[in-house]
Amino acid sequence: MEYKIGIDVGGTFTDFLLTSEDRNPEIYKVLSTPDDPSVGLMNGLAEMAGAHGMDIGDFIKNVTTIVHGTTVTTNAVLTRKGARTGLLTTKGLRDALEMRRGIREEQYNNRYTNVEPLVPRYLRYPVEERLDYKGEVVSDLDTADLLDAAELFRKEGVEAIAICFMNSFADDRHESVAAGVMKEQFPDAYLTVSSVFLPSIRFYDRISTTVLNSYVGPILKRYLTSLIEKLDAVGFEGILLIMQSNGGVVSPQIAMDNAAVTLLSGPAAGPVAGIEYTSIQGYTDCITVDMGGTSFDAALIKDKTPLVTTEGEINRLRLSLPMLDIVTIGAGGGSIGWVDEGGLLRMGPQSAGSKPGPACYDLGGVLPTCTDADLLLGLLDKDFFAGGKIPLDYDRAVQAVKEKIADPLGMDPIEAAAGMYRVINVNMASGVREVSVKRGHDPREFPLVAAGGAGPVHACMIALELEIPVIMIPKESSIFCAAGMLMSDLKHNFVRTYSTRLNDIDAKKFKSIFLDMEREATKLLKSEHIPRDAIQHIYSLDLRYVKQYHEVNVRITRDEFEGADVSAIVDRFHPEHNRLFGYSLEEEGTPIELINLRLLSIGKTAKPKFVQEQYDGEDPLNAFKKRRKVYLPLAKTFEMVPVYDGHKLKFGNKVEGPAIIEQVNTTTFVTPEYTVLCDRYGSYTMFVKDREDEIKRKIGI
């Protein structure tokens, strides 16, 4: 027996998905251990071993792969517990990191303060040196400055160092000398050199990203080192892989050297899972939404490729590495409802989290949350929340909703709860609009994949708000990201800036930059045991019209870069610009500028296989549990609605809305507008009536 395990560490729970060739995937959840997340992880492995009647040593021998998503770097930035970091930068420009280009995000709020920089000013050491925009030397590097900096860093107990000089994307000569001196002076310090880590133009983006890497580097290194020791100690001999923000995985050694690639990796496995689940039914596009306790993540996938951005932020700090373009808003089961001064109802972004939690948890929370509203509306069963592990207190929920919402608005508590349900759905729908409409896509053309513990309770109403006709609830929806991790390939991004008008391109230079990156990538993937035939390279360019400020990323083929085929590249750019922004300047003959060359290298991994069920016919009677009163939002009334046991629904079973489908870790609310079909893998597809024939075809009935 060979196992693969996906492990997603969340704020409250650590989720596990265990897969094997011939058995149904198994879901495990254990409490997270924030002080050292590897403890919770090992607890989970022990629980799994126990469930299989083995001790951990025997069990772990059968595990070939562990894919792990960690938020230790994210938390280090959010709680400011990263490494003490020193920065070497060009004299005259030492404050760029802290200035953040002079933005104040809340323009009318004079109490809104700037973010504390990760490196205080006295540890940002200005070095005499200067290159011009082409990388030619204007002032020589003064090595005496480097030694002075080293002395300061030593005195101040710096354990990580970042180096970022002006225009170093064009030439690394000064940075590499500085790096040499620092390595000599501090052989054990964690060092990030911008011309190695992110050799692309835009000084603030590069300096901020370089510093972030050094700031979290030692944290990730310590964590992974200790985790590997623990796994070694129980005899793990398989492969450990770490989730990255770009939706790919990476070996631990490479992750340690490039720690910032994990910074926004929390939700990054979701879209990967979305692709796998929807492609089973022949879709190439989808929107994924993941609603947990405090936040809601939305992502869009087009042609089996998630949208990617290089304009990410963490805690208002720029993180300029390619990452999945995921919109996160403060909406979850714990989101608190409140009435503003003008008497309008709002939901979130504050969340009661798991402590004190929603009022109905009866753990001390007195504020009305989304979960309380869901309970009042009959969408949740007070005796079957988390499979009955967490009993819900109906009266406490009523009291909280009444006091804080219903009374101030002059409504009854049910009306107020319905309002809360509606407002939070609208908030989530606008998160989906942001990732679709604002990026130039029509959400109605995408199936909506709803995941997370709270997602399936709200999926239909989000979809109705956006007029989305097809919704999918994956069988593993409650541990969506853990599932996605097992489906992820190894992925590495490379970038080099070559700033020139496209027509003036030096073919030799252009080609050699791509070949250099490709060599580096192949070497890296080889070190991760990926055979040559499992490697795929994707080449792209950042292009824009002369005098524009925003680039468009355009994918090109190997032949096109080898031949520096400008006319083919131009033919790709104009229509892409037109698609994104509704016009092109092809007819005007406006020249095009090249800014960056990018390479994405993928090492394909074997995907877990899921067991297929036999067709069981349409009748869901075997799964019928009972009927209960559930509030129907559009009719604005309660109705007796059938409740089904989701674990007993079989391939082909058909449930007409309104209905409730309960699983241990999630509840699906099917509104009257939708019908559900269970597919051969145990996932649910919900659809509006007139799509039935099409959906049946897709899931093979």
Next chain:
Amino acid sequence: MKIDKILVSVLQRRFKSITEEMSIVLTKTTRSPILCEAKDFVTGLYDGKGKMLEQTENLPILSFSLGPVCEYIVDYFGDEIYPGDVIFHNDVFSMGNQNNDVAVYKPIFFEDRLVAWAAAKGHQADVGGAVAGGYNPKATEVWQETLRIPPVKVYERGKLRKDVWDLIFANIRFEIVAADMRAQIGSCVVGERGILKLLEKYGLDVFETHKEYLYESTEKMMRAEIATIPNGTYRGEATVYYDGRTPGSKYKIRVTITVDDEEITFDYSDTDPQTDGFVNGTYTSSASATLLTFLQMVNPDIPHNDGMVRPVKILIPEGTILNARYPAATTFGNHLCPPNADAIIRALSRAIPERVTAGWNQLLCYLTSGYDTRKNDNYVDIGFLGLKGGSGGTKGVDGYDHIGMIDASGGVLDQDYEMFEQQTPHLLLQHEYWPDSAGAGEQRGGLGVETRFEIGGRNTKVVTFGDGDVEPAFGLFGGRDATLNRIELHYPDGTVYKTTTKDLVEDVPAGTVLFQQAGGGGGYGDPYLRDPARVAREVRNGIVSVERAEEEYGVVIDPETREVKQKETERMRAKRHV
């Protein structure tokens, strides 16, 4: 009809998200850096009568004239507004705020009725007139500044009026302006689609009644905020220096603010008469300045719609420097926001001392243009990175470092340094916090910034506009004043020219270093009450000198260890308090 209070929340959220979508279209598609980099534009939705439904205000100074112009347009065209019309407008004598800011309006029809408007306004790279870009310090009347565009239909019933379009763009220098105006039309189409979807879903009656309820609930919020200000009459004034024509000239802005329970009136009747140059405001640029300053003193979560402005009255007599009479030149008008804000802050500091800030750094901006010999092409560059001084401190919170003028409040970004060197022939030598530039205080002002770059290329012109080289940002309640603005040209032959605040310097040779200091913000409260540990930290970070720590804050720092000498500090602080 019964009001569904939840639907009111839903509609408000949707209006906001539609104006944001309109704004993204402009960010991504415009080509003038003033628009796509600095985001000097606003988008908004208005009801059938032209009343504000919601706005996205990247640069707030532009935003509060969109509504008044919309009402003007409704009145001007009367029953001759049709589906498919597109209307341009920039005219400052029909409610426009600045004639470089050109707006597009698109009426939205539903069931054959005019129900709403979508609008987008942006600062155009050029709108004709005597000088490219519109800043003409020598102008004495509007025709020397830009082309006047009173409301004009460029599309009627969906059909382009080619003759009108050509007439307008025949009078504008740069081709990108037509492309950027097309982008603004695109933005309005996006707004129209969003509103129509809401109408299809909820129907006109529901839309109308719930919209009114939204106005009322917002008005209630605003009234509740005003009610927290003690009733009374509060006066404040500020000085505008140099009208661009007569060295040493000065003008006073005087405001009398009356708070009467839930209503507030800003009366500028005692303000000095208009200048004969271009340093003049228009009613809407000045009223925008008043509103945006006041909005920083109330709950920032109040939605921006007609209800918000109902309890606020703004009286600015025609013929004053804040509301110049036809046909005055007015291009500088937006930049009268900083002194206007100063007058308001001074007045309200007596009523709500815990909610005002000390004075903000005033705008002083340079613009370089010339010929880039590396690329054989012309360039224009506005010095966003150099102009951003500090904001004033407020109760419990220091001023914001390097934020820039109050009319943008941190909404305009610095150029990225490396992009700056790609797109201009200049070499950036320094861009750093200016130590000791902030006004000392229990809460210090925000830091200003020092910028130095070597000018390259040929035929270089340097234009300056702004203020703040005579009077620094002021301190409040014992807080100290900050530092002055300054721009100097250090020529290769060793001579130094200090520019005026409204200047045009031609034929600047390559190798000249432009040096700019943008001052800090004013301090708030007695600096002797500032926590010595914070002062020591700032000394260690090199943004406060050891000398200033002692002189201004009464904090004695050991220059070696950079630590506070407790005893000396106590003695020093005690001495002054006696």
